[in-house]
Amino acid sequence: PLRGPLTGRHVLITSGPTHEPIDPVRYIANRSSGAQGAALAAACRDLGARVTFVTGPASVPPPAGVDVVRVETALEMLAAVQGALPADVAIFAAAVADWRVANAGAQKLKKTEGGLPVLEFSENPDILATVSAHPHRPALVVGFAAETHDVAAYAHAKRLRKGCDWIVANDVSPGTGIMGGSDNAVHLITADGSEVWPMLPKTEVARRLANRIAAVLPPGTGD
Ligand code: C5P
Numbered sequence: 001p002l003r004g005p006l007t008g009r010h011v012l013i014t015s016g017p018t019h020e021p022i023d024p025v026r027y028i029a030n031r032s033s034g035a036q037g038a039a040l041a042a043a044c045r046d047l048g049a050r051v052t053f054v055t056g057p058a059s060v061p062p063p064a065g066v067d068v069v070r071v072e073t074a075l076e077m078l079a080a081v082q083g084a085l086p087a088d089v090a091i092f093a094a095a096v097a098d099w100r101v102a103n104a105g106a107q108k109l110k111k112t113e114g115g116l117p118v119l120e121f122s123e124n125p126d127i128l129a130t131v132s133a134h135p136h137r138p139a140l141v142v143g144f145a146a147e148t149h150d151v152a153a154y155a156h157a158k159r160l161r162k163g164c165d166w167i168v169a170n171d172v173s174p175g176t177g178i179m180g181g182s183d184n185a186v187h188l189i190t191a192d193g194s195e196v197w198p199m200l201p202k203t204e205v206a207r208r209l210a211n212r213i214a215a216v217l218p219p220g221t222g223d
Contacts, residue, residue: 005214007048012087012138013041014094014127016058018074022119023105032095033180034058036144039206040091041066047210052084056094074100074124081127082134088220089213090138092128092164095146100124132163139218142209145169146179152196155189166190168209188212 015037019027034055041053042063051066054077062068069080074096081090099121109117128143141164145155148171155169167189172179185199188209197205 002046002048004046004048006044006210006217008220009049009088009217010052010086011041011044011049011213012052012054012081012084012090013037013044014054014077014081014092014096015041015062016056016060017095018056018077018097018124019072020074020097020100020124021072021104022101023107023109025108028097028099028101029057030095030097031179032056032058034060034093035180035182036184036202036206037091037093038063039202040093040209043203043206043210044089044091044213046207047214049089052087054080054084054094056096073097074127078125078127078130081131085131085134085138086136087138088217089140089142090131091142091209092131093144094127096127097124126162128164129162140165140213140216142166142168142213146172148173152187152189152194155187156194159189168205 016034017030017032019029021027038060041051045051045065053062053066054069071077071080102120102122132141143162143164145158145167147154151169151171155167159167169187178184183199184202184205186197188195
């Protein structure tokens, strides 16, 4: 393992989409590739951290040298995150489904003459908000916000609502190419205000964030 400013620290990262089953063969998903989360895991690893990487079914593979926990649904992701605490830092880069199908079929839904299935939904737990209010809250909790307009304003409100320390916000409007692409342009929202970062490769956004994290962490036990 590499030694660096995050040596002796445990960093927990969620990444990728979740899949919410409709029946045993069908699910609801989203377009998250998991690229930014994988880049963050690699960047924290490179600074010496022990990384637990809780990932939904992403199209980008997890980096080497991190502890990978594979999950499918939001409920599984919450359980995996709770099982991985305590951590010094938690970064929530996953695109968690807001809703799951409440009336998911135990068997494959069948076409019936003249009938259409009706899906009912229940709300998924907010993993970021849960960990931000947790008795074993990490010293630094970082959320992401994907917005299509008024990015900084919504991100400021989200930071307060979720109880996290930082929000990394990006504009995912169609045409930016950010979702599924290799570059990202983010705003970093902290208690001190916000910064606008230029368009950078997701790997470089990850490196800069990992260095910022190392710089603000309170002194720990190290190893
Ligand atoms: O509210 P919104 O989904 O925009 O918040 C995004 C942030 O919250 C991301 O950091 C995401 O990983 C996290 N989140 C979560 N659990 C949810 C929904 C979002 O951890 N159920």
